[in-house]
Amino acid sequence: MPADSATAMNQEEEAALREWLASDADSRNTPLSAGYQGSVYLFEGPAGPRIIKEAIDTWPQRLLARRMLRREAGAYDRVNGIPGIPGSFGMLDDRYLVLEFVPGKNLRDPDNGITDREAFFAGLLNIIKEIHARDVTHNDLKRKDNVLVTASGEPVLLDFGMAVCHRRQGFFYRLLKRMDYNAWIKIKYHYATDQITEADQPYYSPTLLERGFRQLRRFWRIITFRQWRKARQRAKSSR
Numbered sequence: 001m002p003a004d005s006a007t008a009m010n011q012e013e014e015a016a017l018r019e020w021l022a023s024d025a026d027s028r029n030t031p032l033s034a035g036y037q038g039s040v041y042l043f044e045g046p047a048g049p050r051i052i053k054e055a056i057d058t059w060p061q062r063l064l065a066r067r068m069l070r071r072e073a074g075a076y077d078r079v080n081g082i083p084g085i086p087g088s089f090g091m092l093d094d095r096y097l098v099l100e101f102v103p104g105k106n107l108r109d110p111d112n113g114i115t116d117r118e119a120f121f122a123g124l125l126n127i128i129k130e131i132h133a134r135d136v137t138h139n140d141l142k143r144k145d146n147v148l149v150t151a152s153g154e155p156v157l158l159d160f161g162m163a164v165c166h167r168r169q170g171f172f173y174r175l176l177k178r179m180d181y182n183a184w185i186k187i188k189y190h191y192a193t194d195q196i197t198e199a200d201q202p203y204y205s206p207t208l209l210e211r212g213f214r215q216l217r218r219f220w221r222i223i224t225f226r227q228w229r230k231a232r233q234r235a236k237s238s239r
């Protein structure tokens with residue numbers, strides 16, 4: 001992929017975007033997310049709204065952040081055209097990833113607008129299967145803020161920052177694919193894995209690693225008195 005593959009943007013849009021990017025970061029709108037690798041902005045351009053993922057520019061994270069963003073751009077390219085995934089305009093100046101903005105509510109929002117849960121999660125499973133068919137695993141599905149719900153209740157899958165484009169369908173591909181399905185189950189059932197229907201059972205097979213983490217989490221809850229603290233908090237707030 002060329003370093004500047006934002007070819008699908010027209011010249012006017014690209015110029016407006018560069019001007020906006022050159023402006024002081026504080027004068028842009030507040031980022032939708034900000035982490036140690038970079039920030040995510042909404043750019044209201046002449047050709048419509050775009051999402052701009054910006055790699056952090058300070059040392060020592062700079063090189064790694066750009067590399068990660070380039071990898072993410074590569075993954076978006078690989079899954080390009082799958083319904084339910086934002087289109088990508090590629091990298092700009094090796095520092096910004098430009099994406100189509102898809103309006104929707106975050107799955108994390110209690111008021112996310114899902115009316116038909118079965119249909120929603122079936123749609124999400126389809127998207128996951130489509131990306132797997134292109135040898136891409138997502139690897140960050142447990143984060144509900146990586147899934148949007150459109151106004152018509154359809155799922156949108158975002159954030160390929162952790163995704164892997166596999167060279168072949170080998171051991172790691174199969175392992176990560178399985179972990180994507182497990183994550184789908186966890187978000188669908190809010191971790192209540194004892195309630196999985198028979199039809200969904202084939203999508204849940206925790207790996208040794210995941211089982212280990214589960215035990216660790218349980219142990220952590222016990223030693224930090226989590227239940228006890230929660231009950232105390234509840235009692236306090238109801239007072």
Ligand SMILES: Nc1ncnc2c1ncn2[C@@H]1O[C@H](COP(=O)(O)OP(=O)(O)O)[C@@H](O)[C@H]1O
Pocket residue numbers: 032033034035039040051086099100101102103104106145146158159160161
């Ligand atoms: N293409 C998009 N359309 C609409 N909203 C988006 C899009 N991409 C990202 N977002 C919003 O920005 C947030 C952060 O983007 P994400 O790609 O998940 O970045 P991060 O790597 O910081 O988690 C998402 O949770 C979502 O709310």
Ligand SMILES: [Mg+2]
Pocket residue numbers: 143145146159
């Ligand atoms: Mg994210």
